[in-house]
Amino acid sequence: MNFAHICDDHPDDAVAVISRGRSTTYGELRDQVARIRGGLVAHAVEPGDRIGIVAANNWYFVASYLAVIGVGAVAVPVNPASPAPEMAAQLATVEASGAIVGPAARRSFGAIDPASVPSLQLVVRTSSDDCGDGERGLDTLLAAEPVPIVDRDDGDLAVLMFTAGTAGSPKAAMLTHGNLRSNLEQMQANPARAQHADDVTLGVLPFFHIFGLNVVLGLALHTGGAVLTIERFDPESALEAIAKHGVTTIAGAPTMWAAWAHLPDAPAEAFATVRIGASGASVLDPAVRDRIEERFGLELAEGYGLTEASPVVTSSSGIPAPPGSIGAPLPGVRLRIIDADGRDVLVGDAGELHVWGPNVFQGYWKDPEATAEAFTPDSWLRTGDLAVVDESGFLFIVGRLKDLIIVSGFNVHPGEVESVLVDHPGVEQAAVVGVTHPHSGEAVKAFVVVAAGRSVEEDDIIHFCEQRLARYKCPQKVLFVDEIPRGLGGKVLKRQLRDDDQH
Numbered sequence: 001m002n003f004a005h006i007c008d009d010h011p012d013d014a015v016a017v018i019s020r021g022r023s024t025t026y027g028e029l030r031d032q033v034a035r036i037r038g039g040l041v042a043h044a045v046e047p048g049d050r051i052g053i054v055a056a057n058n059w060y061f062v063a064s065y066l067a068v069i070g071v072g073a074v075a076v077p078v079n080p081a082s083p084a085p086e087m088a089a090q091l092a093t094v095e096a097s098g099a100i101v102g103p104a105a106r107r108s109f110g111a112i113d114p115a116s117v118p119s120l121q122l123v124v125r126t127s128s129d130d131c132g133d134g135e136r137g138l139d140t141l142l143a144a145e146p147v148p149i150v151d152r153d154d155g156d157l158a159v160l161m162f163t164a165g166t167a168g169s170p171k172a173a174m175l176t177h178g179n180l181r182s183n184l185e186q187m188q189a190n191p192a193r194a195q196h197a198d199d200v201t202l203g204v205l206p207f208f209h210i211f212g213l214n215v216v217l218g219l220a221l222h223t224g225g226a227v228l229t230i231e232r233f234d235p236e237s238a239l240e241a242i243a244k245h246g247v248t249t250i251a252g253a254p255t256m257w258a259a260w261a262h263l264p265d266a267p268a269e270a271f272a273t274v275r276i277g278a279s280g281a282s283v284l285d286p287a288v289r290d291r292i293e294e295r296f297g298l299e300l301a302e303g304y305g306l307t308e309a310s311p312v313v314t315s316s317s318g319i320p321a322p323p324g325s326i327g328a329p330l331p332g333v334r335l336r337i338i339d340a341d342g343r344d345v346l347v348g349d350a351g352e353l354h355v356w357g358p359n360v361f362q363g364y365w366k367d368p369e370a371t372a373e374a375f376t377p378d379s380w381l382r383t384g385d386l387a388v389v390d391e392s393g394f395l396f397i398v399g400r401l402k403d404l405i406i407v408s409g410f411n412v413h414p415g416e417v418e419s420v421l422v423d424h425p426g427v428e429q430a431a432v433v434g435v436t437h438p439h440s441g442e443a444v445k446a447f448v449v450v451a452a453g454r455s456v457e458e459d460d461i462i463h464f465c466e467q468r469l470a471r472y473k474c475p476q477k478v479l480f481v482d483e484i485p486r487g488l489g490g491k492v493l494k495r496q497l498r499d500d501d502q503h
Contacts, residue, residue, distance in 0.1 A: 004070035036067035039141025047072030055102025080105035098122035154178025192318030281409025405434030426456035
């Protein structure tokens, strides 16, 4: 069944989306989405076509997302704040034939060299007033005759989500209609943590991230609740919105909870309407969790997931999990913790977490080598994360096998940043590692060998990266070194870089 059917059975007058001060009911949303589907079909969009959605958290994203998958095409959410080269590279990687571009991406998208995305034929702007030559306005699509949702099987591709994956540079993870829907059903299986039709969900986690796309937006639409979209997180204004709209569920990254925990003037009743508070995407500082509970009386539940699992794997919500635990697997999800020899570990011993379930992705778009590396021979997903399980069956993440850096819940692979660094004319060699950061969990730190005869400043290198990478991927600190340590095989010794940095 097409995932876009998640909105079908909710009352016409129930609020679905609150965006930019305006409420859209499910009846209105269904009509709008049907017309956008008609507009897409009129512009020759066919099942299987990849369509980029380059928009912030607002009505434009919600309606476009449902319309794209509703015609059987594949939605490709893209960070609207990405620099033009990164945006173009992602659209080119999936051979996107179209893109729907929101106001937040107007400048970056406009800077894309058309030759860099030769497959791109249809560009839809939010308004006809913003359109360039050959582009269309979303308002013109809304004037089209509505068309029904196209039938799709559970195994058909619905979304391509860019992620650092388990190895290598960012790749497009292939998520099917069945993957997305099964994870929503898994999250709803425990009545103690299920969402309801009268819930109002805070939609501040970016929808171009799988946590925001499926856990926040998807689950709200699935249950018939309302999602309050927020395009840019500001702790004070977010608290005002929570109170004004009676928000009842919040899923956030640790950086959000840390900002609220240390907001000086936040009232004690700031989360009085909230019945579910959850933290995910990276490890939550216990001090932040305790401060949220002490200041506001809100108990936070932690969970674990990854893009390749659509994303939720475990949750501590609604169960007596100890502090710091990521809880237990969702119904229908099977886990193994494997040692270096491929054997199941004993209780209390650490090993790599492997996942199996209907929510696990199909692989990476046109990258069979990376797909093979992501799975065991018997089709278990290798997460690259080290975990332990206690005698009660509760899980704890204790580290990572891979070099992946997680900044505020976003995956950053060192290889992508390093390739940009060595493009700088003054850089001969470069390596990056993740270092602990009090607010974002980790931050990117670069080690750079300057090219002979050149003089380079730290700010120059950081600025160079900011023109080519999303901000969260850019180094916050650059250390100039005489050489990059390497092993006998030439591989960079990342552990030595981290150790040397601490001395």
